[in-house]
Amino acid sequence: MNSIYGNAFLALIAANSSDCKDGFFQRSVLDEAPETDNTRDSFPYEEEPINSRAWALQEWELCPRRLVFASYRLIYTCDEHLRPGFKRDPFTGRCRTQLAPEANLHTWGTLVEKYSVRKLENPDDKLTALAGLAKRFASLTEGNYGRYLAGLWEEDLLRQLLWRQWNTVDFRAPVASKRPETWRAPSWSWASIDGPISCMPLAPEKCSPSILVSAEATPTSDVSPYGRIASGAITIRGPCVVSCASKGLRADLITDSTGWTKLRRGKKEFATVAFDTKEDGEVCDSPGKLHFLGILNATSKTWGLILITADDAKFRRVGVFFTDDNSEWLQEESVSIYTII
Numbered sequence: 001m002n003s004i005y006g007n008a009f010l011a012l013i014a015a016n017s018s019d020c021k022d023g024f025f026q027r028s029v030l031d032e033a034p035e036t037d038n039t040r041d042s043f044p045y046e047e048e049p050i051n052s053r054a055w056a057l058q059e060w061e062l063c064p065r066r067l068v069f070a071s072y073r074l075i076y077t078c079d080e081h082l083r084p085g086f087k088r089d090p091f092t093g094r095c096r097t098q099l100a101p102e103a104n105l106h107t108w109g110t111l112v113e114k115y116s117v118r119k120l121e122n123p124d125d126k127l128t129a130l131a132g133l134a135k136r137f138a139s140l141t142e143g144n145y146g147r148y149l150a151g152l153w154e155e156d157l158l159r160q161l162l163w164r165q166w167n168t169v170d171f172r173a174p175v176a177s178k179r180p181e182t183w184r185a186p187s188w189s190w191a192s193i194d195g196p197i198s199c200m201p202l203a204p205e206k207c208s209p210s211i212l213v214s215a216e217a218t219p220t221s222d223v224s225p226y227g228r229i230a231s232g233a234i235t236i237r238g239p240c241v242v243s244c245a246s247k248g249l250r251a252d253l254i255t256d257s258t259g260w261t262k263l264r265r266g267k268k269e270f271a272t273v274a275f276d277t278k279e280d281g282e283v284c285d286s287p288g289k290l291h292f293l294g295i296l297n298a299t300s301k302t303w304g305l306i307l308i309t310a311d312d313a314k315f316r317r318v319g320v321f322f323t324d325d326n327s328e329w330l331q332e333e334s335v336s337i338y339t340i341i
Contacts, residue, residue: 005062006136013060015048016071019121054118054125058132061111103140105156109199112151112190113166116197123180124228126191127151131226138226148225149217150189150232157215158208158236158295162200162303163190164274164320165259177277186217186232187317188305188340193276206298210238213337233314233341238304239294239333243270244287263321273306273321280318283308292321293338300324307338314339 005011048070050056060066068075115130127150134148146154153160165177177195185191190199217232219225243265261281263270271292275281283290291307301322307315315338 005059005132008063010065010067011059011063013050013056013066013068015050015068018049019053052119054115054120054129057111057115057118058130062132062136103137105145105153105160106202108137108153109160109201112163113197113199116166116190116195120194123194124182124184126180126184126194127229128224128227131224134226147215147217149215149234150185150229151191152189154215157234158210158212159200159203159206161188161234161305162295162320163197164200165193165276166196166198179277179279185229186234186341187276188234189217189232192317195277200296200303203296203298206296208238208296209294209302210236210296213237231341233339235337235339236293236295237337238335240336240338241292241332241334242289243292244289271321271323273319275306275319276317283318290318291315291336291338293336294333305340307340310341314341316341 050060065078066076068077111133112130120126120129130151134151138145138148144155146157148154149157177193177197179193190197213235215234218230220228220230259274260272261274263273263284275283288308291309292304293307294302294304296303301324303320303322305317306319306321308318310316317340
């Protein structure tokens with residue numbers, strides 16, 4: 001996909017088509033032509049059906065020029081010029097989230113967030129439909145961010161592990177995050193769930209109490225290192241607190257629209273958590289142990305992963321948490337080694 005769309009002179013985009021079988025020559029007649037003084041924002045391109053399709057993101061991002069067949073008009077856009085109906089990216093000043101030479105991990109996180117709200121007809125294509133963008137990113141950054149690991153990059157991997165499900169209302173997003181019926185990515189990767197996600201922002205002042213011992217993601221094919229994977233695991237050595245429902249750990253109701261939940265032990269607040277799926281949140285009602293592994297210290301808080309025991313002495317991620325630096329959580333921690341699959 002990178003070589004096809006990246007080398008194309010112009011892409012014809014059927015923005016008003018909900019899938020590849022729809023035509024795009026239908027014409028809707030307006031009863032009255034609207035008058036507006038601000039033509040730049042007069043066309044709600046974000047609401048076009050193509051923006052709900054996961055495969056279409058890299059087709060749009062990789063091609064330098066696009067002729068867009070939208071619902072009510074025909075629009076031309078390119079990387080260097082802004083036409084009515086398109087807003088500039090607030091971070092780069094460009095027309096879109098473009099993979100330009102100055103691309104960095106913030107750019108990648110923004111692309112992943114945009115991608116996560118889109119839908120796939122085949123759930124197994126979660127990484128494949130983004131492979132072209134991953135390959136372009138690796139090329140533009142000259143490999144400075146290391147290996148590509150199931151949607152994440154080896155450089156600054158610990159911070160990237162702190163993605164979370166984003167419980168927001170969006171016309172393009174699934175109703176709730178869920179895991180696919182068949183395995184397609186390790187639990188530490190955002191690609192392991194379906195639904196909108198939010199990436200941990202870059203933190204200028206941060207330190208990590210944990211050490212990344214090893215990280216592997218084995219592709220199913222050597223000719224497609226950015227596509228589907230056969231297995232993946234990371235090993236982390238860091239501070240951890242183990243707790244369980246039998247010790248009085250309980251969850252409050254969701255505290256805000258973004259999905260953060262307060263965990264309390266007795267009358268004291270233990271941590272603020274976001275479980276990856278509704279089913280993952282049910283672990284609070286089970287007798288099993290929850291392992292809170294500290295990953296990052298930033299913004300006067302400790303951020304980390306919530307793990308449960310899996311097979312063969314390994315662990316599976318079920319969510320993320322944060323707690324204030326002066327929390328009692330820190331007084332209970334002990335250093336352990338975890339292999340997460």
